[in-house]
Amino acid sequence: GGIGGIEVALDLAEAGFFVYLVEKSASIGGLMARLDKTFPTNDCAMCILSPKLVECGRHLNIEVLTLAEVVNISGEAGNFTVTVRENPRYVDVASCTGCGDCANACPVNLPNDFEGGLSTRKAVFRLFPQAFPGAFQIEKRGVPNCQAACPLEQKAQGYIALIREGRFEEALRVVRMDNPFPGICGRACHHPCMEHCQRGMLDAPLRIPYLKRFLADFERSLGKALLPEVRGERSERVAVVGAGPSGLSCAYFLRLLGYQVVVFEAQSHPGGMMRFGIPPYRLPRDVVEWEIRALQELGVDIRCNTAWGRDFLLQDLFARGFSAVYLACGAWKGARLGIEGEDHPQVLDGLAYLLRCHRCEDIPRAERIAVIGGGNVAIDCARTALRQGAKEVTVYYRRSFDEMPARPEEVEEAKEEGVEFIFCAAPKRFVEVNGKLLLEMAGVRLCAPDESGRRRPEIIPGSEFTVSADLYIVATGQKVVVPEKEGLELTPWGTVKVGENLATSLPGVFAGGDLVLGPATLVEAIAHGKRAAYAIDAYLRGVPFEEQRLSPAPLAISWGERKNPGEPPRKLGVPERVTGFAEVVSGYTEQEARDEAQRCLSCGGCAECLRCVEACKRNAIRHKDKVRLRELRVGAIVYATGTGVFDPAKRLRELGYRKYPNVITSLDFERILSASGPTKGKVVRPSDGKVPRKIAFVQCVGSRDRERGGSYCSSVCCMYAIKEAL
Ligand SMILES: Cc1cc2nc3c(=O)[nH]c(=O)nc-3n(C[C@H](O)[C@H](O)[C@H](O)COP(=O)(O)OP(=O)(O)OC[C@H]3O[C@@H](n4cnc5c(N)ncnc54)[C@H](O)[C@@H]3O)c2cc1C
Ligand code: SF4
Ligand code: SF4
Structure with missing residues (x-):
């Protein structure tokens, strides 16, 4: 679908042949559409190209297939079958008027590749203003890590993008598309989204739960729940x-x-x-x-x-x-240890203990409490016991800290509050001595991992010791x-x-x-x-249950991405924490939430927030579009696939292209020179928008270097460099 293919298609169509013009990108036009002037006459590239795009689009003997790739050819001259894969545009070409309402509503900004990454565009966009077809397209790169890791497949990127723009109500509506409990999950979810966030590879993962919590708190400040329609x-x-x-x-x-x-x-x-x-x-x-x-x-x-x-x-x-x-x-049902003396009234299961506390029922008065277990319930019991007035709380766990199923931040907070931890200790039996209940325990060594993947504990003979407490809480699981x-x-x-x-x-x-x-x-x-x-x-x-799954998004950390680990939310001081049940972690302010959201890398391209669906009056957005295979019967095939653009970011990294904003290619410079380009033809430095005092042209980069994939001279760049320099 470049200028070569367009010319061939028009000539053949004029001669009476029916032509399928197959183009990989969303518009025909190819490389010429990106040029400012056309070699060798220096005429305006778009003035020449644009009428040809329209002619191709209107010609009754031409069918333009965009976002399409040839995947197989069979048969022989005069009788070929060509299999074409049509990738989804996610916008219906027939309904889209190209008004751009969708792009105005879209919160996701991505580098504009057509402009050499010198400006940004939305996830729903048109390749260039004169594109044919003129319909918009949506860039979906796959499921971001945060979404893929979430059992709910919550579209975190979507609400994060809206928070970044200060569109909090819309962001909350995006959360509620997948999750009825933003405030609850924003506080207590074990957040696999955050654990898997790509940004974690660069500096620190996005603090996704706190962003969700911010939205929930914002909703409560409005005094009305923002619910989807039935x-x-x-x-x-x-x-x-x-x-x-x-x-x-x-x-x-x-x-x-x-x-x-x-x-x-x-x-x-x-x-x-x-x-x-x-x-x-x-x-x-x-x-x-x-x-x-x-x-x-x-x-x-x-x-x-x-x-x-x-x-x-x-x-x-x-x-x-x-x-x-x-x-x-x-x-x-609380799990039992299955040891002697467990039925004593001074032994409670963890859930029963918490239930009594939360229902404000009578709980045995106790100053020294021993908690047995290493999960979140054990930690909750220990921290609750402190808040109920216990002076000494110790958690006994039979494996090491590394094997503890409890979340590390919970353990950390429990330690800050004064909870003691004894690891590699296994309970053997409860015994009553002189009216006092004691727990006999034994030291443990960790052996090879068992079927749970954790190291199997083995009792060390002769390592027994006794624990004395007023209350024993067994928090080793529920049934x-x-x-x-x-x-x-x-x-x-x-x-x-x-x-x-x-x-x-x-x-x-x-x-x-x-x-x-x-x-x-x-x-x-x-x-x-x-x-x-x-x-x-x-x-x-009475229909089958089906789920649509997208592939994972590729790495979105660009070479030049600056480090910015962001700020965690604040916490209450320990003395205020242990004297009551006040919430330990504070929420983000509006500005803090927007700053944190700013760090998102928009890994998936389109965030599936569906703002475009709401904005489009023509109902043209089709997020569920799928790849289609199509078979074409043709007599002859013309290849006019052009050449690939040399990418110095991949093959000449020492030049710092894509790392330093002021290192650009001649094609990027063409966009700077173009009146329709990102700077409207004004030559400025991408880093700060100022006019450069000097420009250096590095010639023969990528040409005549077999090791870097350039085996012959392109013979165009010298001419272009001179033209651009002039
Ligand atoms: C102390 C504690 C702390 C936890 N902390 C976290 C955490 O920080 N993060 C996290 O992600 N997960 C945590 N969990 C786990 C999480 O709470 C559970 O996995 C989750 O609540 C399970 O949801 P559910 O709806 O399946 O069951 P539940 O939350 O147990 O709800 C079941 C409901 O069914 C009702 N019910 C039971 N039997 C009957 C019956 N016969 N008839 C009618 N109703 C009945 C119950 O009363 C209850 O309301 C914690 C669990 C506990 C115990
Ligand atoms: S779903 Fe959201 S992110 Fe995707 S194109 Fe539409 S508005 Fe943009
Ligand atoms: S950077 Fe943004 S989109 Fe990517 S995984 Fe993290 S939160 Fe999700």
């Missing part, structure tokens, strides 16, 4: 069992699809572990209440004090007219309880067995969250809820 009411009713994050997430997405949803909850209040497990100094209860109330505003009906197995069975739900059921009752009479198929670990679409062995019954995974995480539970909602929708509509 997409048309449906008559079917769906029952959800358990009002934890998984059940509520399923209810939210089902409600958005228009279903009538009732959530049955055993406890007096909804929220599951968000309310009764995770302590308020990490997750304030008013945040949980706000986000659950938002779901109720959407029309989700939550009925508390109603337990599955005690107040109803599955058959009762179907008899009451529910068409499907989602089971999400979590893992609420799932399923009413036996339902006949649900279970896994060997006692969790509910499900398929890919979270369907259980019983028709119309789906399950997810901790009930399926065993004790897991908030975001996994929420992700199950979302997946189950779409699976239930597919089940009720």
Whole structure:
């Protein structure tokens, strides 16, 4: 589709042949479109090219295929079959008028390759103003690491881009497309997004959860929840069992699809572990209440004090007219150590201890507390105990610090607050001596890793020691309880067995969250809820459950990217922390959030925030477009694929192209010289926009150097350099 192909196509078309003009990029025009003047006559390149683009586009004997690549040719002269792969433009060419409303709404700025990276453009863009076809296109580079690592596939890049622009309400709407709990996840999620953020390879990862939390706090400051619209009411009713994050997430997405949803909850209040497990100094209860109330505003009906197995069975739900059921009752039975003396009233399981604290029930008074376990629940128990007035709290864990499943920042904060840690210590038995309960423990050495990948602990003979405390908290995990009479198929670990679409062995019954995974995480539970909602929708509509997956985005850290590790949010001082349940970590201010968002590398190109969809009055955006293969029957094939542009960033790194902004190629300089270019033809330095006093031309770069991929002289650059210098 360069000038060579265009000329051939026009000549053949004029002679009466039907021509397919196949072009890899989004517009025909090729390299000539980027030139300021055309060799050798120095005429305006666009003045010559533009009428030819229009002629090609209008000619009845030419079909222009853009974003298309030839992948196979078979047959013989006079009778070829050409297979062409048409890559998606994500914008419907027939509907797009080229008005640019989409680009105005798009928050993602990317380097404009057409301008040699000397300016930026949006993720939805037109290659150049005179392009043919004139329709816009969307650049999707793949799924960014942050999104790929998130079980919910939350489009972090999208809301981060909107935060950067100060468009907070829109950013929050983007979060709520995938997640009903921004304030909760912004505080308590174990944030795999942040762990995998590409920016971490350069300086420090984006602090994604704090950005999400900022949006949630911003929403509360507005006093109204910004919720998506319900997409048309449906008559079917769906029952959800358990009002934890998984059940509520399923209810939210089902409600958005228009279903009538009732959530049955055993406890007096909804929220599951968000309310009764995770302590308020990490997750304030008013945040949980706000986000659950938002779901109720959407029309989700939550009925508390109603337990599955005690107040109803599955058959009762179907008899009451529910068409499907989602089971999400979590893992609420504390695991036991299975050692002597464990039934003593001074021994509590971790969850029972937290439940009593959070329900303000009586908890045994204790000054010295021993916590057994190395997970987040153990740390939560230890830090809660301090806040309940304990003077001495020690956590005993049977492996080393490196093997601890608890999040390192939680352990760090617990240490700051005064919690002691004893590693490589295993409990053997509880014994009562003179009316005092003691715990006998043994030292442990770590051997080769077991099937969990962690090193197996082995007791060191003769290393026994005794621990004395007023209260012993066993926080070594939780188990799932399923009413036996339902006949649900279970896994060997006692969790509910499900398929890919979270369907259980019983028709119309789906399950997810901790009930399926065993004790897991908030975001996994929420992700199950979302997946189950779409699976239930597919089940009720009688269609297969399908998920579309994009490939991962490539590395987006450019050679010249400056380091800027950003600032973490502030924390309360230790004395204020341990005297109550006030939230430990403060949120970002508006400016801090925007500064942090500025650091995002926009790895995926388009962030799928769907702002363009809302902005386009012609309904032309097609985010779900897919690659299409097309077969063309032709008699002859003309290759006019031109030459590749030499890239000094790859082959001549010592020149610092793409590292130093003022090192540019002659093609980039052509764009600077062009009246339609990034500087409107004014020769300025890319670094600071000032007029350069001297310009050096480095000649024969990339030519006549076989080792660098230039085996012959291009014979054009000397002429161009002289023209450009003049
Ligand atoms: C102390 C603690 C701290 C944690 N900290 C974190 C953290 O910081 N980050 C993180 O990502 N994860 C954390 N987790 C894990 C996370 O909370 C869980 O993985 C998540 O809550 C599971 O969600 P769920 O909806 O599957 O189950 P749950 O949250 O347990 O909710 C299940 C709901 O079902 C109800 N229910 C139970 N049985 C019945 C029944 N028979 N009938 C009706 N309703 C019933 C329960 O009352 C509850 O409301 C923590 C867990 C605990 C215990
Ligand atoms: S979805 Fe968002 S990021 Fe992607 S093109 Fe549209 S507006 Fe831009
Ligand atoms: S740099 Fe931005 S888009 Fe890339 S992984 Fe990090 S948050 Fe996601």
